[in-house]
Amino acid sequence: MVFPSPRRSVLLPALVLIVCAAAAFAEPPNSRQQALAQLASSETTARLEAIVWLANYGGVVDTPRLDALLRDDNALVRDYAERGLWALWSRTGDAALDRLMARGVEEMDAENYRAAIATFSEIVRRKPDFAEGWNKRATVYYLAGEYASSIADCGEVLKRNARHFGALSGLGLIYTQLERYDEALAWYRKALEVNPNMLGVEFNIKSIERRLEEKRGKRT
Template sequence: MDTLDDLFARLRVATAPAEIEALQEGIWQIWLTTGHPLLDKHLEAGMRYLSAEDYTLAIREFTELIETSPDYAESWNKRATAYYLRGEYRASLLDIQQTLRREPRHFGALSGWATIVRMLGDDAGTLRVWQRLERLCPNWPGLQAQMRDLRDRLDEANGI
């Protein structure tokens, strides 16, 4: 079985969208493995509540998971997602920071961070987050075009 490091090394050089997607799926499978039945129960319940759009109960489950296993990055990421979907962007950003502190390569957290920063109108901040994503996977589908468009907009705004 591939380790996270193996999958990320392959993701860095992958060029085909199907290959990138398969590598991301492999990474998600590892991230979604807590290694403990009680933690799995909270994760699964939180994800069910998230799918049912019951963000309050999802946040409660992910918080329980965080309190039980604070080093498990995915619990922070899932709670960040629930906060985002509930419109609580500041809380989401704080949990994204915690996710990235535990797993700096977390492309889901980086993507969420870029989405929030872009919504808040911070093009330069969005570009910085996308550059971190680019270091993980330069051929992420659509990333280069989005970065080019954003750089053009920043250049126009700066009179370049």
């Protein structure tokens, strides 16, 4: 499932400009080695520059580095790390598949769900180890109300990326829709264990907990 808007699958140019404006005295990294070194910098702007570089030029191998920054002391760094992870997850490494991904997102945004399902199905057929292809199809299935298929695809995502907080929180959404609240809570909590910055997930947990308390109150 997609936690942020699909259009946030890459870092927006405006965000890069914000970093550059803030980092008046910091040089952006010009290599992966330099970017990795800057992730450990005490300077916030240096860490932001490093995240932007890895999001734009890095690979799946760099996801653990950005994952660790989901617990950074600085809120902006945490936000960039989350966006950077989505960018890395969404990159297929194949220009033709990247174009298919873009087409599928456009179809999903236009609520042309049958076409989007067909597009993402072609992606997972061509590259079955690409977790984000499964995740995008899970999202479309959810939007189309096909919850069993969405659950199955979320499972495929997690086989390939156990720390995919979008799929974890997506399962919470599905089980909420099915009114299987205990299962929804379990998945939401797993999502927060991976990414503690998901305010919407926190809200959903509190909402379900209140609902369950009210039900218990009516029974007594």
